[in-house]
Amino acid sequence: MRYCPNCGEKLERGQLYCNNCGTMLNETHPKHSRRNRNQNAGKVWIIITVVLVALISVAIAIYFLLMFLKNPFSSASDSTNHYNSHSNKVNVLSTSFSENFMNQENTGGYKGFELGMSPEEIKHKFGNEDGTVELGIGKVHKYGNMGVYYGSGNTVSSVYVLPDNVTVDEFKKVHGEQLNRQRIR
Numbered sequence: 001m002r003y004c005p006n007c008g009e010k011l012e013r014g015q016l017y018c019n020n021c022g023t024m025l026n027e028t029h030p031k032h033s034r035r036n037r038n039q040n041a042g043k044v045w046i047i048i049t050v051v052l053v054a055l056i057s058v059a060i061a062i063y064f065l066l067m068f069l070k071n072p073f074s075s076a077s078d079s080t081n082h083y084n085s086h087s088n089k090v091n092v093l094s095t096s097f098s099e100n101f102m103n104q105e106n107t108g109g110y111k112g113f114e115l116g117m118s119p120e121e122i123k124h125k126f127g128n129e130d131g132t133v134e135l136g137i138g139k140v141h142k143y144g145n146m147g148v149y150y151g152s153g154n155t156v157s158s159v160y161v162l163p164d165n166v167t168v169d170e171f172k173k174v175h176g177e178q179l180n181r182q183r184i185r
């Protein structure tokens with residue numbers, strides 16, 4: 001049972017004005033509270049959405065941070081595994097290598113290995129060789145990923161990129177059947 005807030009008269013349900021004093025009655029109050037509840041529910045959903053978006057953003061940020069951290073780490077372990085005293089490591093599987101080296105004529109030399117250099121010059125510039133590999137042309141002297149072949153006159157007549165940590169199949173997969181083109185003419 002409701003009573004008029006002004007005069008205390010008993011009120012019937014749905015009454016808009018007090019029959020006794022004419023005060024306008026707050027009949028819409030229950031509707032208001034329902035609307036407030038709806039508004040609160042809306043606010044809750046906005047908060048949940050904002051929190052979700054924030055969480056997803058943080059997750060994406062962490063993902064890219066990890067990707068960023070992963071590259072220096074992997075290249076660091078790569079260098080400790082494969083890097084040698086000669087600073088001529090070439091990633092023969094990279095597309096830049098393919099474009100810069102495999103798909104262009106390289107007539108002078110590569111990575112400081114110039115045609116016509118003597119074994120003494122090579123040793124002075126790059127230190128001791130890392131051994132030799134037997135290619136079709138003959139004995140090729142290895143300096144890291146690079147190899148030189150001394151032709152007539154005992155000077156460098158061919159410069160090779162030797163994918164020592166890459167199988168020939170992998171090499172061909174990237175560069176096609178152009179293995180002979182790694183020889184610099």
Ligand SMILES: [Zn+2]
Binds near residue numbers: 005006008018021022
């Ligand atoms: Zn009243």
